Amino acid sequence: MSDRLDVRKTYKLYIAGAFPRSESGRSYPVSGAGDTVLAHAAQASRKDVRDAVSAARKAFGGWSGATAYNRAQVLYRVAEMMEGRREQFIAEVLAGDGGTRDAAATVVDAAIDRWVWYAGWADKYAQIAGGANPVAGPYFNFSVPEPSGVVGIVAPQQDSLLGLISVIAPALTTGNTVVVLAATDRPLAAITLSEVLATADLPGGVVNVLTGYVAELAPWLASHRDVNCLDLTGVAAADRVPLAVAAADSVKRVHSPGERAGIGLDEPGLARLAAFVEIKTVWHPLGV
């Protein structure tokens, strides 16, 4: 029997490709399914939200300007990196969400496969959502979907990994950058996922992950004027109104899904891809 002590992980935030502690210096205990304290997660602050938004804005030009093929490969690379850590994610989901090992394995496999599914959409969605428009005049006219910008997301609270991936992957597929508030009580898988993202050629700032209290952080995300879209999937219906009201001050695109949220084991459909794109239409005269 080895008497070697294991090396435990410090769970921090993921902002601009780095893993800082909260600037506030705060942390909070995260307990697992059996009430044991699993770790002390960083408790992000308003300032961390602002840092994350500014990192996402800075990363937007590069990520939205990358070729769709390139984005597809990066998202597929995330799946590759997760596959290599499959056992670790199963253990993490089991510790955080509880349930059986088989159930945790099903969720992790679905989470990995979701990256593969969305990766494939990256260079196809524009052909589905765009096209040439037969206008009644001597013009060439076409429409293309473009990313809306910085998407603020409240991740599902009950599902620490598949739910999280189901909300960030579609936003990334179409070229948006993301600030996501991880599930308050189950944030650890989100930070382990961040380690995967950091090594999957995803440029720093494209995804920023904040752990902490959603009730404290979401209002700052909702009212931030440099956030273009707000995804309220992880907010209970009764609590969505004030956030959606704050979002209206800068005419944010608010995604407030009902039952068909595209976050479960079923194939998600296109709603999440369509939620955070803008259709751009370009006209040019014909002539010689």
Added chain:
Amino acid sequence: MPDMKVFEYAPAPESRDIARLKPTYGVFVDGQFRPGRGEPVKSINPATEEALAEIQEADASDVNDAVSAARRAYDSGWSKLAGTQRAKYLYRIARVIQERSRELAVLETLDNGKPIRESRDVDVPTAAAHFFDYAGWADKLAYAGFGPNPHPVGVAAQVIPWNFPLLMAAWKIAPALAAGNTVVLKPAETTPLTAMTLAEIIAECELPPGVVNILPGGPSVGQSLVDHPGVDKIAFTGSTAVGKQIQKSVAASGKRLSLELGGKAANIVFDDAPLDQAVEGIVNGIFFNQGHVCCAGSRLLVQESIADVFISALKDRLQTLRLGDPMDKNTDIGAINSAAQLGRIRVLADAGEAEGGQRWSPDCPLPERGFWFPPTIFTDVGPASRIAREEIFGPVLSVLTFRTPQEAVDKANNTPYGLSAGIWTDKGSRILWMANKLRAGVVWANTFNRFDPTSPFGGYTESGFGREGGRHGLEAYLDV
């Protein structure tokens, strides 16, 4: 060319009798025309300030009646009617608009103040085209790319502005009906007349009662309509300030929302642009419809190396614009739609001067009666000044300069709006590069202010969300 001899135009006025004006107009609810229960107001001709008709406006109880009628019509048949049948109703409407196009154009010009040339050549034919185009979608929704069995949303509340009264009604009603929804539409308070004639046309086409309801009224009627619990979807075109209010009032309520709001479009001219065409494009971009256009090219960004030559050519062209009687077929610039709008334009133009902009207008006498503002150019405009940032919704162009394409993109995108943009250059790769970088829903290259029912229209960021026109325009009215 001011010293050149110019041939004078003979007057070529349209006849006001063609509009078949009625003394009073009420509401159209559940297939019936009746007086609204709100305060009656006069709709006036902004070019003469004469009263055209009395409008017996709606009140909150009329909103109630209209929403109930729309719900009954939705439940009792329209949403279940075969698409082929809905299509035929819409084709009928398109055809009658075409048949009555001259009447509608004259009525629009009387009520709105826009030149008859524009209502005749743009507003009315494009309105007919929208009905004709969406008619064909009604029985093809399963092929529109929103799944094999798309459903309508329900009762659509639609609130439209005064700048293209009939055309905006068509943009709203045609896709809603094609997708199987029923409608309660509120036209703008200053321009209800063509919407009420459209109601007549809808009745004449024998649409089932309640499928379309039209309620003339002011902002309080709009608010009652938007807030009504019986409404499933709201479509609004108008100012960003009101759009934000509406977004707040329906926040997380489950009501669907699409917004088409303000703009501050950059119209960008490079040194290799065909200058005469670019001048025409800039003039069309900002002076079309007196600048009462949400996608108006109200910021000219001209490359520094040609700025002097270009501005001089632009001023020469403005000298030849004919401002005056909107009913005259030779008029280029008509009346400002209302005293209130004229006041807003004056305030912003005065702020432009106060902030150091150089104001210029051609020598252009204004009629003594009515609401008028001369075509105006501001040069030496700072990028932070109000006339460079705020939507003016009038015939006022702010001129800024740039040196490099990247600087043009940065300046064009430096606005909370993102509705449209224009690019003038002979270089194809630059057009596509610019079109890619500009954060705007419509990009016109070597053209401006083109509209078509097949072409999606709508904004980025604070210019709103959702698209109108084409296949994309169906999405706002389908439960997908």
